[in-house]
Amino acid sequence: MASAHVFDRLSAFLDDELDPVASGEVSQHLESCPDCSAALARQRELSENLRRDLEYHRAPDLLRARVMRDLRAAGRRGAVRSRPAAQAWRWLGAAAAVIAVGGGTWIVATLPRERPEAATAREAVSGHIRSLMANHLTDVASTDQHTVKPWFSGRLDFSPPVTDFAAANYPLVGGRLDYLQGRPVAALVYMHRMHVINVFVWPMSDAHEGIAPALTQRGFHVIHGTRAGMAYWVVSDLNAEELAAFAQLITAPSGKP
Amino acid sequence: MTHEESRETTGPEPHLSPRERERFDECVLPYLDAAYNLARYLLRDGDQAEEAVQEAFLRAIRHFGGFRGADGRAWILSIVRNTCFTQLRRRRSGGAMVEFDEEAHSLEAELSAPEADLARAIASESVHEGLGRLGAEFREALVLRELEGLSYKEIAHVMGVPIGTVMSRLARARKQLLLALGAGAKESV
Numbered sequence: 001m002a003s004a005h006v007f008d009r010l011s012a013f014l015d016d017e018l019d020p021v022a023s024g025e026v027s028q029h030l031e032s033c034p035d036c037s038a039a040l041a042r043q044r045e046l047s048e049n050l051r052r053d054l055e056y057h058r059a060p061d062l063l064r065a066r067v068m069r070d071l072r073a074a075g076r077r078g079a080v081r082s083r084p085a086a087q088a089w090r091w092l093g094a095a096a097a098v099i100a101v102g103g104g105t106w107i108v109a110t111l112p113r114e115r116p117e118a119a120t121a122r123e124a125v126s127g128h129i130r131s132l133m134a135n136h137l138t139d140v141a142s143t144d145q146h147t148v149k150p151w152f153s154g155r156l157d158f159s160p161p162v163t164d165f166a167a168a169n170y171p172l173v174g175g176r177l178d179y180l181q182g183r184p185v186a187a188l189v190y191m192h193r194m195h196v197i198n199v200f201v202w203p204m205s206d207a208h209e210g211i212a213p214a215l216t217q218r219g220f221h222v223i224h225g226t227r228a229g230m231a232y233w234v235v236s237d238l239n240a241e242e243l244a245a246f247a248q249l250i251t252a253p254s255g256k257p
Numbered sequence: 258m259t260h261e262e263s264r265e266t267t268g269p270e271p272h273l274s275p276r277e278r279e280r281f282d283e284c285v286l287p288y289l290d291a292a293y294n295l296a297r298y299l300l301r302d303g304d305q306a307e308e309a310v311q312e313a314f315l316r317a318i319r320h321f322g323g324f325r326g327a328d329g330r331a332w333i334l335s336i337v338r339n340t341c342f343t344q345l346r347r348r349r350s351g352g353a354m355v356e357f358d359e360e361a362h363s364l365e366a367e368l369s370a371p372e373a374d375l376a377r378a379i380a381s382e383s384v385h386e387g388l389g390r391l392g393a394e395f396r397e398a399l400v401l402r403e404l405e406g407l408s409y410k411e412i413a414h415v416m417g418v419p420i421g422t423v424m425s426r427l428a429r430a431r432k433q434l435l436l437a438l439g440a441g442a443k444e445s446v
Contacts, residue, residue, distance in 0.1 A: 011428035015402065017409045043431050046384075046438075050403040053384050059293035063307045067289060067314045071281070074273045074318045129287055194290075195406070218284055219330040237287070237330065239406035 010040050056194030121215045121222040123180045128198045128235040138174030138189050148175045152186050160186035160201040170246050197236040204231035211247055214240045225251040271319040284329030292337045298400045299341040299393050313337040331414040345393055387437045395430035
């Protein structure tokens with residue numbers, strides 16, 4: 001294959017966005033072409049520099065406050081608009097009850113079809129969103145696993161494994177209590193670049209060990225794994241590949257403190 | 258974006274039902290940081306980025322009833338980038354609206370100096386400064402890929418272009434940036 005042809009595909013090759021055939025062609029060409037290999041190395045280095053050096057600009061508090069104000073105003077206008085209809089609703093109450101019964105039947109009929117993981121994933125995503133929105137990411141903010149782990153004892157009836165993965169660019173930033181699956185769970189918070197990762201952990205005895213394929217819910221990636229009697233639910237807006245790599249770390253035997 | 262859309266902030270007041278508000282809080286609001294980050298890199302000015310993001314969120318609230326998709330991030334980011342590009346076009350044309358021409362709106366058109374001179378001039382600059390010299394749509398592609406970690410498909414959704422365009426735009430963006438940083442001086446563009 002001609003160098004020029006490969007050259008234009010190096011960027012997509014780097015991002016793992018080529019189809020398998022094209023990707024195979026590029027790999028093959030790289031073996032025998034030092035120029036293209038060098039160009040790929042430069043692009044990879046550039047990509048790493050951008051991820052490391054570029055600042056991730058978080059929304060200033062004033063902007064956040066303005067957006068929240070606009071949202072509240074939009075909600076009030078909605079309420080004002082629906083008020084004239086309130087009386088009509090009152091005498092429609094009987095009809096509404098019938099609809100609710102019908103709705104209940106439908107819900108009962110459809111719920112069993114949902115995979116049980118999907119329901120847990122939804123709860124995990126809601127927990128993740130709550131932690132970002134309420135400004136309540138951590139109860140104990142520490143990058144030291146020996147501070148975070150003892151914090152959970154006395155607050156939970158199990159001791160979650162806590163490991164800092166700063167060396168792999170996934171630093172621990174703290175922990176928090178959360179509530180999932182009708183029980184208190186440990187939430188470990190990690191960062192990767194500027195992306196927050198929540199890891200929900202609780203004891204789970206009978207499941208198979210290993211990692212399930214990633215789910216996507218509301219734009220977040222969710223990965224679920226089990227190791228040494230603990231269930232791990234990893235949630236982030238980080239891309240699926242890097243989150244999967246992190247999930248491997250978390251559930252690897254070496255991740256044991 | 259049409260002239261009509263660019264002025265819609267003067268249209269009817271937006272409203273959300275409590276249920277829509279809840280859905281908005283879950284699907285769209287978590288991406289306020291991502292929205293600001295993108296606007297900041299596109300407009301390269303904190304105040305203008307704040308203004309653009311607030312305008313984009315008002316637009317999002319107004320159109321939220323029609324949003325049925327699953328990917329709130331791509332949805333809000335596409336509104337933000339359209340708002341920013343409208344501002345950039347206004348800025349470039351001194352207030353008058355001009356049509357966005359994908360082909361003419363390239364790095365070459367944006368820069369007055371030939372790229373070789375540019376490469377020499379900023380060879381010593383940081384990645385950040387180099388990025389600032391690229392055309393806005395190249396900066397956009399790099400920020401969405403490297404900082405947001407979006408897939409090509411997601412970037413295509415945000416930009417409203419085919420995946421092939423994302424692929425070639427990222428390839429060019431990287432090539433231009435390497436050239437600007439002096440690391441790829443031997444590569445022709």
